[in-house]
Amino acid sequence: MPRKRKQPKSVQCTWRSPTEELVHAYGRFLNSLPKVNKEHIANTPTRVVRALCELTSGYTADPAAILKTRFSSGNYNQMVSVGPVPFASLCSHHVLPFSGFFYFSYIPGKLIVGLSKIPRMFEVFSNRLQVQEDLSEQVVDCFQKIVKPKGCAVLIEAQHMCMSLRGVKKAGFMRTTALRGIFLKDESAKAEFLASVRNGR
Numbered sequence: 116m117p118r119k120r121k122q123p124k125s126v127q128c129t130w131r132s133p134t135e136e137l138v139h140a141y142g143r144f145l146n147s148l149p150k151v152n153k154e155h156i157a158n159t160p161t162r163v164v165r166a167l168c169e170l171t172s173g174y175t176a177d178p179a180a181i182l183k184t185r186f187s188s189g190n191y192n193q194m195v196s197v198g199p200v201p202f203a204s205l206c207s208h209h210v211l212p213f214s215g216f217f218y219f220s221y222i223p224g225k226l227i228v229g230l231s232k233i234p235r236m237f238e239v240f241s242n243r244l245q246v247q248e249d250l251s252e253q254v255v256d257c258f259q260k261i262v263k264p265k266g267c268a269v270l271i272e273a274q275h276m277c278m279s280l281r282g283v284k285k286a287g288f289m290r291t292t293a294l295r296g297i298f299l300k301d302e303s304a305k306a307e308f309l310a311s312v313r314n315g316r
Contacts, residue, residue: 274286
C-alpha cells in the first residue's frame with residue numbers, strides 16, 4: 116500500500132503566530148520542483164520554517180537589555196578586546212547565510228561589561244535579516260549608547276553564500292569595520308585595535 120503522506124505540523128515562531136501558512140507556502144514551492152523525491156521533503160517545509168524562526172529570533176530580543184548588567188571600570192582605562200568570535204547570519208537580499216568571525220574592542224569609560232555579554236549582544240543583531248555593513252554599525256551604536264565607553268570598534272570578516280553559490284560563484288571574505296569615539300579620533304587607538312585583530316587571527 117502507498118504510504119500515507121504526513122500533513123505539515125503546526126509551527127510556532129517566537130515572533131510570529133500562526134505559521135501554518137508559511138509551511139504550506141514552502142511546501143508548494145518544493146512540490147513544484149520536477150522529479151523531487153516526495154518522501155524526503157514530506158516534513159521539510161516544517162523544518163525550514165522552524166529554522167527560519169530560530170535564525171530570525173533577534174527581532175524580539177533586546178540587545179540593550181543584555182548590556183544592562185555593568186560594573187565599575189575602577190582605574191582600568193586600556194583596551195578590552197574579544198575575538199575572533201564565530202557567527203552566522205542571513206543576508207537580506209537572498210536569505211542565504213553569511214558567516215565568519217567578528218573582533219570587538221572598547222576602551223572603558225566608567226563602566227565595563229561581562230565578557231560573554233558582547234557575543235550575546237552581537238548574536239541578537241546577527242539573528243535578523245542583515246547586510247554586513249548595517250550589522251557592523253548596529254553593534255557599535257548599541258554598545259556606545261548603553262555602556263558609554265570612550266570608544267568601541269568592530270571588524271567583521273564573513274563569507275557570503277549569495278556570492279559563492281550563485282551569481283559570480285566566487286568564494287571570498289568581505290571585511291567591514293565600524294568605529295566610534297576614540298577609535299575614530301585617535302589614529303594610535305585605531306592602530307592598536309587593528310593590531311589586536313591581526314594578533315587574533
